[in-house]
Amino acid sequence: MPKVVPEYKEEAKARILSAATQTFAERGYHGATMDDVARVIGVSKGAVYVYFKNKEELFQEMCRRCTEDLERNLNASFAGGTFFQAASVYFDKAMSDLAAHMFWLESLAEMPRNPSVKRMLQESYVRYNEILVRFLDRLKVEGAVGKDVDNRSLAGVLMALHDGVVAGMAQGLNESEAKKVWSDGAKLLLQGTVGHSSTNGRNG
Amino acid sequence: MPKVVPEYKEEAKARILSAATQTFAERGYHGATMDDVARVIGVSKGAVYVYFKNKEELFQEMCRRCTEDLERNLNASFAGGTFFQAASVYFDKAMSDLAAHMFWLESLAEMPRNPSVKRMLQESYVRYNEILVRFLDRLKVEGAVGKDVDNRSLAGVLMALHDGVVAGMAQGLNESEAKKVWSDGAKLLLQGTVGHSSTNGRNG
Amino acid sequence: MPKVVPEYKEEAKARILSAATQTFAERGYHGATMDDVARVIGVSKGAVYVYFKNKEELFQEMCRRCTEDLERNLNASFAGGTFFQAASVYFDKAMSDLAAHMFWLESLAEMPRNPSVKRMLQESYVRYNEILVRFLDRLKVEGAVGKDVDNRSLAGVLMALHDGVVAGMAQGLNESEAKKVWSDGAKLLLQGTVGHSSTNGRNG
Amino acid sequence: MPKVVPEYKEEAKARILSAATQTFAERGYHGATMDDVARVIGVSKGAVYVYFKNKEELFQEMCRRCTEDLERNLNASFAGGTFFQAASVYFDKAMSDLAAHMFWLESLAEMPRNPSVKRMLQESYVRYNEILVRFLDRLKVEGAVGKDVDNRSLAGVLMALHDGVVAGMAQGLNESEAKKVWSDGAKLLLQGTVGHSSTNGRNG
């Protein structure tokens, strides 16, 4: 890969970010050293500083990419289909990057001390919610969600379920258990929304 | 109370643990220094080392007490009454110690690097689950939960919802929003368990 | 020297400042490492940080003390007596701390990059001038300095002579050569002030 | 001018030296990076290494050129005319390159750590002195300087005055104040040399 092509720097950055996400997920923000990150891709400490001004900026860029990836995944998964299809598609895709989950916990813990990360996570939290609300609004129109349900609240519950499953995996839940919690939770919630009054099960 | 009696040592330990929990919650495990902890209670760094061999042991003891507190709260809240009563009692008690939530996120993030903490959190996770399963089993006997529901799974969903609400608070949810997510989630889940077949709303 | 006495910290600070002045004078601000400074007094790097927040603050404190010492020396030397007595007393005292001269050159060079040092040196420069002006004013009253001489300007010339002698020593002038330049310069200047008109040689 | 001719290399070297002098004067030897120097003339770091083996050699070459420039200026200014004419001509020319003054202070400070620079500055100091002595010898022949004056010493005083004025400018003296110190100093010194015995003011 010649150094002269313009894409080179972007690739190098991406390589570092990938190594850093993995390392930070394993060792945490404070436990991971710049040396650790560099060693993963077989370069020297100094090389990382060519692409990122400091550890903090590296971390922020990782957060940015992670939240964007998650948003992309949500957008792609909750674009159409039934509730369960979407939830399942989303979950399977999300599970393919387990390191991202631990990294997310790390960034949650870093929020109180890093205003930039805090802002990013709070803003992305709101955006995720909106994606889900849009999806649920469509389901309501189709009758798959009861008319008396507050979709904003339901979206909040779904996100809590999601975050809680990730936290659960950190606490020992294996992947299949996590998937069961996620799908059982989703099923119960959807059943709850149609409640005893509705009979529409098309989207369930 | 003279200084030589054993109670004094316990009091001193408790004072340090309380200061440490607060400090670790604010600054994180790595961000909080032994000096910070000592300063909060107005003693010297050296004094902390009289009661705890090192930072790690201090942290582990904090984790132990936090998981015990949480377990106590769960046991007390999910001892009797309806599902919503229990959920509400629990939540109100839990909210009274907000620092504990951030500390819990910290300990989650520390798990991969601290086997002892990892074991503690995984074991307590299982115990929490058992508490909830016992509670749900009773509700099922009383008919408040549908007979075809897997209580172990429902307990897992409830815990995920709980953990997700805490994570949501870190991401910007305020206390009343959090309470709404928690109670709406609990309501939807219970409605889901009784589904379209059951008509029993006594425990809702 | 017990650590419990209050004077201990002041003494430790003074010890570090002395070691630092010597080290900075030899190696320069950038060439001298905190390790170098610590090693001179046989302590560890970390000990220096107990007394000074960082290298910059250490340097500033050194500047402060050096300018104060110089001012004290000027005040003591140019308090009374003839011009030559004062100049000679001053010079002999100043020469006893050669390291201070090189340190002063270092701080001159650091001025453009260190606003705090810049301010300190500029302010002390003005104060030195005032000390000399006061002294010259007295001489004028006594008739040792011609009435038509601008004492402020003469003080400026004297200070330039002083600074130039120090610079000259850096450039190879040995102590006796420096003393000759200083005293010959002072003599010529004083002769110049009384010029061809005055005949008063009492202070020459 | 094709790139292969030797003149090109000389031009490139001169361009780098000029950029480096400016940069080193502003940021100091340690504060100025090779990148800074290269950026000023819009070339890459590597290009500087084509013309100079390392930072030290670049610095030495700068010192050499600066001392040569100063010597040239002294030779040109103190070639003929009266004392004041020479001093004034010299000063005006010297003031046109203020950066050189700060660079000179930098190199003074670097002397203890750079034997090559030390040797250069010490040798040039001697040469400057000889230029002034030659000039003063001529004035003495012409009677503008008293016969009983030690010209070598007077030259030393003049150089101290010069260096002190430069140091004074670093300490806050503006250009007109500096000029006043320089010319008042020169006047007083010359008056001093003719002293109470001589009445010759032709050169004053």
Next chain:
DNA sequence: CATGAATGAGACTTCATTCAT
């Protein structure tokens, strides 16, 4: 020749831990 990505030695700084008082 020129470029600039990469290196790695070395500096500053922090902080858990120890120990003499």
Next chain:
DNA sequence: GATGAATGAAGTCTCATTCAT
């Protein structure tokens, strides 16, 4: 027991220098 000065390992970051392109 309590203190806090001192230690030293370890981490972040810089930058002179090299070298493949």
